[in-house]
Amino acid sequence: MSLRNITEHTIALKDFQVQGDAIKTHPLSIGASTNRTVNGQQNPVIHIRPGETQLWRLANIGANIYYKLHLPGTRFHVIAQDGVPVGRAYAEDTLLIPAAARFDVLVQGGAPGTTRLETLPYNTGPAGNQFPRADLATVVTSGTPVTRAALPTDLGPYENLSHATIADRKIVVFTENKAGTIFYINGRTYDSSRTDFVSTLGTVEEWTVRNDSDEDHSFHLHTNHFQLMSTNGKAHDPTHGVYDTVNVPKRGAIVVRIHFRDFTGRTVYHCHILNHEDMGMMAVLDIVPPGARPRATHSG
Known part of the structure; x- marks a missing residue:
């Protein structure tokens, strides 16, 4: 059927x-x-x-x-x-x-x-x-029964970054103050005038997203999907590894690989618990063409 x-x-x-x-x-x-x-x-x-x-x-x-x-x-x-x-x-x-x-x-x-x-x-x-x-x-x-359809298994080709050449490795660390009123990425709160990471179009990077807090956060990247490689050291199946939002367990870590394929310019990555994002847990990524020099940025 x-x-x-x-x-x-x-x-x-x-x-x-x-x-x-x-x-x-x-x-x-x-x-x-x-x-x-x-x-x-x-x-x-x-x-x-x-x-x-x-x-x-x-x-x-x-x-x-x-x-x-x-x-x-x-x-x-x-x-x-x-x-x-x-x-x-x-x-x-x-x-x-x-x-x-x-x-x-x-x-x-x-x-x-x-x-x-x-x-x-x-x-x-x-x-x-x-x-x-x-x-x-x-x-x-309810209603007239129908014969159960055979469900699909393979759904077509997919990109597997498991053996990709890694151009850079970056670390993202989620933390928060004890009161739960200020949230940080790599010790900083969001500043739209600051560039936190620079990546090059056409390359693949591996990011480790570490949650050093006592509550779950989620990792969301604008513009590009990513392949989830592992959660807390456990390998993730590459046949269903592509996301743009993933949970990062408390006191845990995920590893993702990102292929910057199509777009250059400034974008953001953040926790998608929006109360946390609004209270600082967001940062800026600048994707630049090959050979480009990073744009000047306010250091915060």
Whole structure:
């Protein structure tokens, strides 16, 4: 059975806090009680037939909180991450989705009945937040059964940077003050007039992103995707390694490789927990043409 013209759902995950009779916008406490929504609705209904295959485009479009997504009795067959098809599809029972991260997944209907798309409890560390379990949507399986489709495995060619020539190695260190009110990259808060890193177009670099704090952060790079090589020393499968946003565990580290392929100019990298970014955890990357001299920059 072909997967052409299958039902597709965009599942945009976002939360809001309430102050009085209005949505609170500032200041936001990440750990405060919040209301989680799917496409702006609380607990909408998603219909699927027994055996039916659907494409769900999952996106955490919130500012700060994590989702640990789970659908009882069903596995998520991941076919794309952060807008990039994977080289080989893979299945997960749960998906950890930091703010700004996206997954395209295939799901298949089970026996007739009702279940809940839920986010499981998630603790970001002693300096972070504990997010409770919550229902997100009601999934109703009903109607005329269909024959289960064969799910794809290989999804086409992909770039594997595992054996690439490395032009430079850089270290990014996330830290914060004890009060959790100032956040740093390599000991500095964000300054738009300062260039923190310079990279050359057409090259591949390896960055180690180290989290020296007692809470999870996420690493996000503008303009270029990257290949996740390892988390806390454990190698990551290159067939599903391409991201633009990844969680960095507390007191842990990730290693990524970046191929600067298409664009020059100044861009940024930051923690995509936006409360942290807004309080300093962002830095500037300047991508320059081959042979170019780095632009003058304010040293801060």
